[in-house]
Amino acid sequence: MSRDLLLGPLVRYAGRDEATVWVETDGPGEVEVRAEGLEPARASTWTVAGHHYAIVRVRGLAPDTATPYEVHLDGAQVWPRADSPFPPSVLRTHDPERPARIVWGSCRVCVPHEQPYSFTKDEDDRGREVDALRTYALRMRHQPVEDWPHLILLLGDQVYADEVSPATCDKIKRRRDVSQPPGEEIADFEEYTMLYQESWGEPVMRWLLSTVPSAMIFDDHDVHDDWNTSLSWVEEIRDEPWWNDRITGAFMSYCVYQHWGNLPPDELEEDPFYTAVSEEEDGTEVLREFARRADREIDGVRWSYCRDVGSARVVMIDSRAGRVLTPGHRSMIDADEWRWITEHARGGVTHLILGTSLPLLLGPGLHHIEAWNEAVCDGAWGSAAAKLGEKIRRGVDLEHWPAFHRSFEAFCGLLADVATGRRGAPPETITIVSGDVHHAYLAEVGFKAGTDARSRVWQAVCSPFRNPLDSRERRGILTTWTTTAGRVGRALARAAGVDDPPIDWRLVHPEPWFDNQVARIDVDGRHAAFTLDKAVPDESDPRLERVFERAL
16 A cells, blocks of 8 residues: 655754654554655654654755655655645755845734635734735745745744634534533644644745745643633633643644644654654553653653754744743743753854743833733732733733743843853844744844843744734734733833833834744845835735834
8 A cells, every 4th residue: 555645744953954844644664754855764654643754864965055855655756746836845054154144923823815815804804914924935936045044933823713714614523512611712733733733734825835944932822712811810711621632632643743743853863752652653652651741741751942043043942831820939931941041042153043932021001011911910909900900911911021020130131141252152132032923023122221232032923824914903003012902011010010111112013913934034144134025915916015124
């Protein structure tokens, strides 16, 4: 019986001279990656819940090249497809001495590319407009390979467990009764596999991910809206009879489809849970037990990771799964993982990029309101106000970095330490790249007088790829950036005993953007630049339109 790929290939890690290729197959077998001029690289599939996967390590690539490759399964070629309309898939390496390009963004709902889903939300509640990441891939077909990115950063909400497409919903209805909770949302690992199949299996996206290395981190919709907002939220959701299967399936699928591919090859091979799962005849129970532990315990589980790309170091920071939620002791990241982050996010590199799904720096009005709300929920204004504060926190999603005041201050301290040279030679630029908030902006960071920072520091946000806000929501976001909102929020925060932030920040353009959009950072030696493009409809094909560009 001939085997085939169910999903992939995805080029996940790519370094200076090696890469990893991830695949899902329709049965067990031997996966072989054949790159031009190299000996074939091989790996056997491993099994989780009846699904079969492999991650193949390809060594000996030349730096800063795009090497075409094929995938063979049990000796038969399964990629590229014979009828593919796309250029050959390649393994894209980089070189610290050469320019490098990083494309990034977040929040991509997978729905059909036709009406009513191509409408705006104001025209139809189902409207999600034009997919910016898919449009970027369509443009790549007409560009020389040298202009293709060296990395795509997917900063959260790669899939929406609480907002599935009609096609996935139909599959769910065929396997269970959706009149019972969780209804038309994702219930378990099997249904998560459906999400990834649809999101990454669409032909344009499949080609893009087969040819540009990708690094990912999860956010709330990968699991559930407002996931890990507060301790009371977690306690209440755990009482739901369907939650255990959902959260277990979420962590299992995140390991398989996202996390293990994020890791550099040496780290992957040393990962005890990956080794245990891949060496078992059936790794389901091993992975399921790990997923249960990851949900209930923080110690010993790290989702953050590090990659070097060209002259930049990318440190991806988990701001969702490792939270400490004890009132009065809240932290975005547990102490052990924060120590790992500070060891890797340091000077001695030309450009430091800190990826976190949630922006560190928001509109000043929203920043101060989140800080105020945390203090109130912790009892600054009494128990009655704390209960009301929790309702407000959940109702308007007050759960970003400012809502974890200790972690916000620690992050600001890390920026100051790196920018002043207390953690190695200061980088030329430090850029925090984020998503989540469904608008895009570039803010410059300023330190207090006497800090003697020698790095330019930025917060760059790009969201969504495909999930825009309606006009009412946009007006609300714009309000948070006004001087009045900042003053009111600051007064409330001070009244609740919250200190002013240790840094300042300002937009370097008049106001944020709300389109489906994709951002880019180009690094070339000491120089770096930020670019933002939006997706716009066209009579024949969608296209990208330049919104903003700025040297960093």
